[in-house]
Amino acid sequence: MTVLLDANTRCVVFGITGKEGSRATKEMIEYGTQVSCGITPGKGGTEIEVKKVFDSLSEALAFDPKINAAVLYVPPLMTLDAATEAIVHNISLVVIITENVPIKDSCKILAMAKEHNCRVIGPSSVGIITVGKAKIGSIASNREKKAFTPGRVGIISKSGGLCSETAALLSRQALGQSTVIGIGGDALIGTTIADALLLFETDDDTDVIVIIGEIGGMYEEQAAELIKQRKITKPVIALVCGRFAESIPRELAFGHAGAIIENNTGTSENKKKALADAGAIIARYHHEIPDLVNRELVRIKAKRE
Amino acid sequence: MKLLEYKGKELLASFGIKIPPSILVNNKNYVNLSYHKDKYREFLLEHKQVMIKGQVLGTNRKEKGLIAEANDFEKSLVIIDEMYKRVFNNVPVSSLLIEKKLEVVEEYFLAIRYDASAKGPVILLSKTGGSGIEMKSKKLPPATQAVSITTGLASFLSRELVKRAGFSGTELAQVSAFVRSAYNCFIESDCRTLEINPIIKTSSGQLVAGDAKIEIDSNAAARQEFLGDATEHEEISFLNEREIEARRIDQSDYRGVAGKTFVDLEGDIAVLASGGGASLVCMDALLEAGGTPANYTEYSGNPSREKVAKLTKLTLLKPNLHGCLVIGGTANFTDIYETLCGFIDGVKSLPVLPKYPIVVRRAGPRDVEAFDMLRSVGKEIGLNLTLYDETTPMTTAVQQIVQNAAKFRSSA
Numbered sequence A: 001m002t003v004l005l006d007a008n009t010r011c012v013v014f015g016i017t018g019k020e021g022s023r024a025t026k027e028m029i030e031y032g033t034q035v036s037c038g039i040t041p042g043k044g045g046t047e048i049e050v051k052k053v054f055d056s057l058s059e060a061l062a063f064d065p066k067i068n069a070a071v072l073y074v075p076p077l078m079t080l081d082a083a084t085e086a087i088v089h090n091i092s093l094v095v096i097i098t099e100n101v102p103i104k105d106s107c108k109i110l111a112m113a114k115e116h117n118c119r120v121i122g123p124s125s126v127g128i129i130t131v132g133k134a135k136i137g138s139i140a141s142n143r144e145k146k147a148f149t150p151g152r153v154g155i156i157s158k159s160g161g162l163c164s165e166t167a168a169l170l171s172r173q174a175l176g177q178s179t180v181i182g183i184g185g186d187a188l189i190g191t192t193i194a195d196a197l198l199l200f201e202t203d204d205d206t207d208v209i210v211i212i213g214e215i216g217g218m219y220e221e222q223a224a225e226l227i228k229q230r231k232i233t234k235p236v237i238a239l240v241c242g243r244f245a246e247s248i249p250r251e252l253a254f255g256h257a258g259a260i261i262e263n264n265t266g267t268s269e270n271k272k273k274a275l276a277d278a279g280a281i282i283a284r285y286h287h288e289i290p291d292l293v294n295r296e297l298v299r300i301k302a303k304r305e
Numbered sequence B: 001m002k003l004l005e006y007k008g009k010e011l012l013a014s015f016g017i018k019i020p021p022s023i024l025v026n027n028k029n030y031v032n033l034s035y036h037k038d039k040y041r042e043f044l045l046e047h048k049q050v051m052i053k054g055q056v057l058g059t060n061r062k063e064k065g066l067i068a069e070a071n072d073f074e075k076s077l078v079i080i081d082e083m084y085k086r087v088f089n090n091v092p093v094s095s096l097l098i099e100k101k102l103e104v105v106e107e108y109f110l111a112i113r114y115d116a117s118a119k120g121p122v123i124l125l126s127k128t129g130g131s132g133i134e135m136k137s138k139k140l141p142p143a144t145q146a147v148s149i150t151t152g153l154a155s156f157l158s159r160e161l162v163k164r165a166g167f168s169g170t171e172l173a174q175v176s177a178f179v180r181s182a183y184n185c186f187i188e189s190d191c192r193t194l195e196i197n198p199i200i201k202t203s204s205g206q207l208v209a210g211d212a213k214i215e216i217d218s219n220a221a222a223r224q225e226f227l228g229d230a231t232e233h234e235e236i237s238f239l240n241e242r243e244i245e246a247r248r249i250d251q252s253d254y255r256g257v258a259g260k261t262f263v264d265l266e267g268d269i270a271v272l273a274s275g276g277g278a279s280l281v282c283m284d285a286l287l288e289a290g291g292t293p294a295n296y297t298e299y300s301g302n303p304s305r306e307k308v309a310k311l312t313k314l315t316l317l318k319p320n321l322h323g324c325l326v327i328g329g330t331a332n333f334t335d336i337y338e339t340l341c342g343f344i345d346g347v348k349s350l351p352v353l354p355k356y357p358i359v360v361r362r363a364g365p366r367d368v369e370a371f372d373m374l375r376s377v378g379k380e381i382g383l384n385l386t387l388y389d390e391t392t393p394m395t396t397a398v399q400q401i402v403q404n405a406a407k408f409r410s411s412a
Helices: A019-031 A057-063 A076-088 A103-115 A160-172 A193-201 A219-228 A255-261 A268-278 A286-304 B005-014 B033-047 B073-084 B133-139 B155-164 B170-188 B218-223 B225-233 B241-251 B276-288 B305-316 B336-348 B367-381 B394-411
Strands: A010-014 A034-039 A051-054 A069-072 A093-096 A119-121 A127-130 A134-137 A150-157 A177-182 A208-214 A236-241 B022-026 B050-054 B067-070 B095-100 B104-115 B120-126 B143-146 B191-202 B207-209 B213-216 B257-264 B269-274 B295-300 B323-330 B358-363 B385-388
Touching: A010 A019, A010 A076, A019 A034, A019 A134, A034 A057, A051 A057, A069 A076, A069 A134, A076 A093, A076 A103, A076 B218, A093 A134, A103 A119, A103 B120, A103 B218, A150 A160, A150 A193, A150 A286, A160 A177, A160 A208, A160 A286, A160 B276, A160 B323, A177 A193, A193 A208, A193 A219, A208 A219, A208 A268, A208 A286, A208 B276, A219 A236, A219 A268, A236 A268, A236 A286, A236 B276, A286 B394, B005 B022, B005 B095, B005 B170, B005 B213, B022 B033, B033 B050, B033 B073, B033 B095, B050 B073, B067 B073, B073 B095, B104 B133, B104 B170, B120 B133, B120 B155, B120 B170, B143 B155, B155 B170, B170 B191, B170 B207, B213 B218, B241 B257, B241 B305, B257 B305, B269 B276, B269 B305, B269 B394, B276 B295, B276 B323, B276 B394, B295 B305, B305 B336, B323 B394, B336 B358, B336 B367, B358 B367, B358 B394, B367 B385, B385 B394
Parallel strands: A010 A034, A010 A069, A034 A051, A069 A093, A093 A119, A150 A177, A150 A208, A208 A236, B269 B295, B269 B323, B323 B358, B358 B385
Antiparallel strands: A127 A134, A127 A177, B022 B095, B050 B067, B050 B095, B104 B120, B104 B191, B120 B143, B191 B207, B191 B213, B257 B295
């Protein structure tokens, strides 16, 4: 997807000297991503995977002014600082892999990103991959060629595991993918399902979009609203998982505020209904996705001919 | 991390919000009865009419008999003794908050939480608070105000909200100041939710927090010093012993997640799922296929072999199992060999080796090695194993365990 990742994307890795950061760096380079350098305060002057390590982004930018993307592999309580550093230096794409970021920090990051016109993916994102070209993050680790094959299906998933699983399922039936985005499962995220849908809508490499949603929150409902308003014209296939969790009888101690503000949202049934009413195609089972995708691809092909 | 009422009120008070005069008693030092009795007798003498409130997490305490009124010393001791005998959501009532009963003129409702569509904090305020808030809110929805986290809650914005909620005159400034204190508390203390219901307007015109339901962001607990030893109040109230044990397994080892979520269910198919999303997909499919899960649990994020072994043992110690499903999507970085070795370690540590069918569906780093190991160990110790790699959809594996378990059940 040229909207997110292209030949000009030059990425800096925050936390490059950590276990996950260095592994991801190696994988990104192998997959063809232009990794410029890394940042770990206090480790400036060393090297990881033949990439230079700097103490700060200012130093990294002095070394390579063309850096335009950042991926964050820093501890949860340092994420706000690293994201701030990237955003105030006008990095246009910030992918946050870190999990367990305090919600207040996420909130501040998103507010700052908005002011600086920066796109944030995550927190808790597994990363993004434009199949056959480049990837940012841990997505498809070890599995890039096995699970991900080039094609015209875009995938949006809260769950990182289901990014690979869904791509693999499609690949087995010769349905390749254009770009796969792990948006992360936190309550507050930089790029929502609706935001990602808009990216795929304008992406010339994508014909069909798959959404893997979950119970809770209202991102699926927002996506449905967008489809309903005809802002998304490409076919959307949606799976909403977690119906099982609703069958567990548990008293919610803090139900009030949530129940008041999000009356009737959040359950899988409501999400499915909203998406179906808006015109999305609902997959009841995960394994149904390839057939549903294929049907739409055939229809599009017939229309074009 | 949800705070008990008294802890929540202490926190509110530290941000300048008035709370009723109170004493906290707990049955750990109830042994020193005379001291507590004297303390309580003095308190009752001073305030005449008191509320005795069981400190548990949960709603509708009043209806459940965990809030009582008292004005007679001897009679109230009986109430206190009775309350200490109560168990609420699997947790014994171990502390009581005894408060002066206030003269209530009016009851308001305030809640602050993060809202996904506003991408920031949202405040809800209503003139009609108190019990039955859900019904009341349906009739008269609270006034709401989204707040920008960068500019904060300016006085004028707070006053606008208060006016929209129906307050006027001198109350505008008074309620507005209360809301701002609560907002400061919400932000500074890393709350996920802050709810005060009711805010009591007393006969002397003061605003007092009548209750406090506060949830602290557990991701921020490390930087919130006031919590101190409050971690012991962490929400365990809905968990049974096995569920608490699973959580202990998770907390005892920082590597990856295993057992953080564990729910005991009624069925006979043990489940060890992987991945937040994939585990839900598989549980949905298991129920759709007519399967009867004995539990739900999940491990992911490359947990250690030992951690998976402990979780496996706990999961399979449940009596009367007729099947076991080990399932996950295509892992991004969880080491399949290490985690499945953990599974085998757990199986081997059981007092009796399982005879029921086990279906494994896994894919990811070192999965080929892992499957070779499973085949040889399975043969060696005589496990009834069915193995699927990524070429089989997760849902097919789910259907297989349902069939295999049914067969085993009918033959058993």
